[in-house]
Amino acid sequence: MAGRIASEILRRFSIDLTSYEDLYKHFHAHPELSLQEKATSEKITAHLAQLNAYEIQTNIGGYGLVGVLRNGPGKTILLRADMDALPVKELTGLPYASSVVMCDADGNDKPVMHACDIAKARASWSGTLIVLFQPNEERGGGAQAMVDDGLYSKIPIPDFCLGQHVMRLRAGTIGSRPGTIMAACDSMKVTVFGRGGHGSLPHLTVDPAVLAAHIVVRLQTIVSREIEPSDLGVLTVGSLQAGATENIIADRAEIGLDFRSVKLETRQKIITAIKRIVEAECAASGSPKPPIFTPTRRFPPTDNDNKMADQLAASFGEHFGEDFDGNTDRSNVSEDFSTLATSKGIPAAFWFLGGIDHGVWDRAIKEDSLIEVASNHSALFKPVIQPTLRAGVDALCVGALTFLGKQNSSPSHKL
Structure with a gap:
């Protein structure tokens, strides 16, 4: 589906994110460490269930879960989000800051923090959408655990895997690149x-x-x-x-x-x-x-499929304009997202989502003090809810719609 069409569909079916802002605050205030994401998984499962659109399977590779939305013939697209938090005492001062303390894998008590409704638009696209919520990303074992627990015997094997992560970039911006994006x-x-x-x-x-x-x-x-x-x-x-x-x-x-x-x-x-x-x-x-x-x-390197990266660049450029960077710098941070794809030889693409307040970012650029802006895994890292949430939702939807077919299109070779 061309980038312009994907963007038009998204604008036509844009949703009120107020309830999702409440969900964001809930998850931020109630984080859970790797392999202990029970309440997070249950909260997500309850939310998906009330949408009455997804076939849900839980407890895959731990507390991992997936929702499958079947919408006729076409490609199968997997969107991944991770669920676990870090053993860091939050010092952001936010009203919904985490005060949670959990016992880590070594038996030590640690403070914890979390450093678009495509279903509504089903008449405009055809294919299968999989939303996957992965546990244990911070320790690098969640994706492999889900695969080893028979993930792809429980759901259709996707044609494409997509993922994103909030980063120390200007809020609402999207950054991606062909080839290796993370070490x-x-x-x-x-x-x-x-x-x-x-x-x-x-x-x-x-x-x-x-x-x-x-x-x-x-x-x-x-x-x-x-x-x-x-x-x-x-x-x-x-x-x-x-x-x-x-x-x-x-x-x-x-x-x-x-x-x-x-x-x-x-x-x-x-x-x-x-x-x-x-x-x-x-x-x-x-x-x-x-x-x-x-x-x-x-953690394996995260390598973006070149053809997918080019297609996403066209779609993201159409939708986000100057807020999209198609040649963002490669990062030394790491992810296990790619295991979901490489385990089955599936092409994949990943991008960065900016979360830093515009005033903070612009002032740091002007004063040449970006080094002072808190980044991921810092106790002071505090992504602003908006426009971060809106951009993240839009990016996932535009990304999925880029590869999903138009309604009434011919069937995919693989069902």
Whole structure:
């Protein structure tokens, strides 16, 4: 369906988003951590049920759910949204800010925050629409869990997968690009061992805090000295834990690592370098036991199908005008959305949705202070409800209508 037609349909069937603003505030104030999205899933299920248009299936790969809207012959389009929140104490000061505390996967209490009615227009399009609400995106396991739990035996296999995520961009803007739009991401915990003892007798110990400190400093040379400057590589030490009191030398330290790449060979180069450096520093410190490397997360790169990206660019350009950027910068953040597509060889496309208040964004641009604008995963990240919500709804609808057929069109080869 041409971009102009998709935009016209959307304008003709535009809906009042007041009730959806209330839903947004509810979800923002009642977030749930990965693998614990029970109430969120139930709330979404109840909302879909009252629309009386979708075949609903729940508890797929955890608390994942899907709604299927069949509307005659044509393509099958999957729209994905994620549901889980982050272990971050919200400091936005919003009246609907989260004050929720939940127990995380490690047994620790953590504060939590969530850093168009196509059905009405059924006479104007033909095909099948699938809305998928995915759990456990933040830990990178939800999409695979849904696939492994038989997702595609429960619903029609889609012809196209579409997804979006709010980002640190001007509210109401849409950004996409052909090819890789988000990097791959790996996380791991590295445990190194020392010999514990009293702080007054350091010569009788092997201090894992000192060992870990040397590792942290040396790890910084991987990207700066081993990755080609034109390539993408990011390595972050996100956590470092050793001991629990001032005068005791611990017997181990744990280092939390996060690293990003686009090329598989670059990923392997980073992993190899991490292990080489850690093992060498352990040997240099006289560590009594070899280190342990424990992978904790892995996100694939998110690659937009070039043909889909071109078709979406035409539709988004028609609908959003100057608020659409078809060559947005590739991001180093990561998503597991693409697993829903690559597991079945389905073409997919993903885009960014801007959520930053216009005044805040424009002032930061004028003062060259964008670095001070809070981004995703920050305790101060606070997307404005409008025009963010309207743009997000419009983008999903325009995206779906771009690939759905016109009513009375000939059947797809795949039903």
